[in-house]
Amino acid sequence: MASTTAMKNAKSADGKAADMQRDTVELNDKQHMTTDYGIKISDPDHWLRVVNEKNTGPSLLEDQIAREKIMRFDHERIPERVVHARGTGAFGTFKLFESAEDVTTAGVLTDTSRETPLFLRFSTVQGSKGSADTVRDVRGFAIKMYTAEGNWDIVGNNIPVFFIQDAIKFPDIIHSVKPEPHNEVPQGQSAHNNFWDFVYMHSETTHMNYWQMSDRAIPRSYRMMQGFGVNTYSLVNKEGKRHLVKFHFTPELGVHSLVWDEALKIAGQDPDFHRKDLMDAIDAGHFPRWKFGLQLIPEEKLDDFEFDPLDATKVWPEELVPIRYIGQLELNRNIDEFHPQTEQAAFCTSHIVPGIDFSDDPLLQGRNFSYFDTQISRLGPNWEELPINRPVCPYMNLVNRDGAMKHRITKGTVNYWPNRFHANPPADASQGGFQSYPAKLQGIKARALSEKFKEHYNQAQTFYNSLSKIEKLHVAKAFSFELDHCDDPIVYKRMTERIAAVSSELAEMVATNVGGELPSKPPRSNHGKTAKGLSQLEYLPEKPIIDTRRIAILLADGFDYNAYVTMKDALSERGAFVFTIGAQRKGVTSESGQTVVPDHFFTGMRSTLFDATFIPGGKHVAEGLAKNGVAKFWVTESFAHLKPIAGLNEAVPFIQKQIGLDEVEVASPGTSSAESYGVVTGYGDAPSTLKVDNVGPDSKRLAEKFIWHISRHRNWQRELDGLSDQIAA
Secondary structure (H helix, E strand, C coil), X not given: CHHHHHHHHHHHHHCCCHHHHCCCCCCCCCCCCECCCCCECCCCCCCCECCCCCCCCCECCCCHHHHHHHHHHHCCCCCCCCCCCCEEEXXXXXXXXXXXXXXXXXXXXXXXXXXXEEEEEEEECCCCCCCCCCCCCCEEEEEEEEECCEEEEEEEECCCCCCCCCHHHHHHHHHHHCCECCCCECCCCCCCHHHHHHHHHCHHHHHHHHHXXXXXXXXXXXXXXXXXXXXXXXXXXXXXXXXXXXXXXXXXXCCCECCHHHHHHHHHHCCCHHHHHHHHHHHCCCCCEEEEEEEEEEHHHCCCXXXXXXXXXXXXXXXXXXXXXXXXXXXEEECCCHHHHHHCCCCCCCCCCCCEECCCCHHHHHHHHHHHHHHHHHHCCXXXXXXXXXXXXXXXXXXXXXXXXXXXXXXXXXXXXXXXCCCCCCCCHHHCCCCCCCCCCCCCCCCCCCHHHHCCCHHHHHHHHHCCHHHHHHHHHHHHHHHHCCCCHHHHHHHHHHHCCCCHHHHHHHHHHHCCCCCCCCCCCCCCCCCCCCCHHHHCCCCCCCCCCEEEEECCCCECHHHHHHHHHHHHHCCCEEEEEEXXXXXXXXXXXXXXXXXXXXXXXXXXXXXXXXXXXXXCHHHHHHCCHHHHHHHHHHHHCCCCEEEECCHHHHHHHHHCCCCCCCCCCCCCEEEECCEEEECCCHHHHXXXXXXXXCCCCHHHHHHHHHHCCCCHHHHHCCCHHHCCC
């Protein structure tokens, strides 16, 4: 009876927001400043000291307020994570649209009436806490669901595969990608000898390495990248039947990335770009959402594939194992304080709930040990009692006692089991107790993996073959950039040989750029196969969505106020974040006399931080912008970074001059509009030209065409035709 009541209470708590995860104190002017033990402080600005006639003298150690303030400050930093040190997070909810009771008994995956609170932390992998958001790196995608049965952690990435197959190699891969030990260089990137030496020495890294060199490693936003559970888990239904499972999270906004030159510049201009992007969107009510899906393989079909489904360096092809989408994840509340929530959030691959179980994935088995041990090192043995980490359901462990930073006070006279009071008894399966799947095991002890684990190239070839033409070009540029930073010839020469095992064409491009050597004959031929779901361009939303896209409107004195307001309203109504950029922040005056105070001035902002640019025209706007070097370069750089650009009337010749390419056609006076390589220009009155009815690929009006190109993210044809390379970016 007590257990049933507890479960009902837990289910009720499960439907509440994640407020239960925080002990919040609101700042106000009625609460006096106190010490952490409660006494009011009268003077927080002066240390108690011996004061002479000159008001100088030695400080006294007896001043417990000052002494404890300093000592507390000295210890306010906890050890940063070895990996995934730089990150940010948000709270949200998980909703189930379709029950998966045919494959699991887990309430979070079967009860469609639930709304499960969660916390999601995004991160980079290699860099320290002080590195930049936009470096080329894998991104962490770690979720803590506060379910009625306990916490369920999905510790994933934005890439579905991993570098290594066996957890025993984890220290080696991380040591190799981290800054080199003799000089602690480079920070936040893998472009150095040791990483690429490791990649060559371990051919199992080949598949993951191609994902890392693709656009997946430089996402436009945390909100525009996929999440993958990476490891193989198990689901067990009420009949005791087991399915192997991989977890997928697909963003509703599509999967989009930066271009490399842009990512490099943002790292210096705004190293917190991804953090602020997430928080700004949630604050504005544009809650990011992901479809939640399962890939399922019945246990009896585990051996039916040419690859081993337990191998974390392999994907499960969607053609063979379709994704079954059954729910939605939404982020809808920002954190209140970074340290106790995001920084102290701790995830563990072994945190599962009844109905979900482990598999024989050798990477997962090692992570189950490592993650728990890591959290003890960072946060102490009571890390699961911190507000951000503790469950929302009733929880009690009679035996887990003491240790640093113990939070809970447990009443009673016994701390062991069994005891004479039958206190804190375990639960059987009917009471919701966790039951491990009774897998049959037989074998010998050996340091070995199955034969299928030894194949390291087929899926790397499939991934590369499946990319679009522009994505393949980016992979070539990424390999070239990374290996160009390797100064040990044996490293970059061997790597160009390894690349030839996937694509001889790619290897030839990279070898030419970095001075590598090609084998006289490719190590293996490319099988030519492609697969679904590997190219980012497959995830473009069908409808022209521009929610939360950052659009810059450039102004100078004499601008067309009507065109400015009309376009700003049209973009804002569709959820875009519109920013006015001017020569000075004190105000810009239109040709009709209205004054607009810009959000930023040119020297304080750059085009790299925006998705598209519009210039409204006006009698003197081109003349004013032409006097500003940043404004001129803004258009040039935006074109080089493949972003949509739009201009009306007098702005058209200004845009044409900054691009300076005959291939890009612009409108002529008397024509309504022109569209060329994502550059949309036109002449006419703002109300008619900038009105928006239906947005699509065949839109007629300037504003409609501009919105369509923004929704497509970038104009890749510029780069494919070599136009972006002709412009100094």
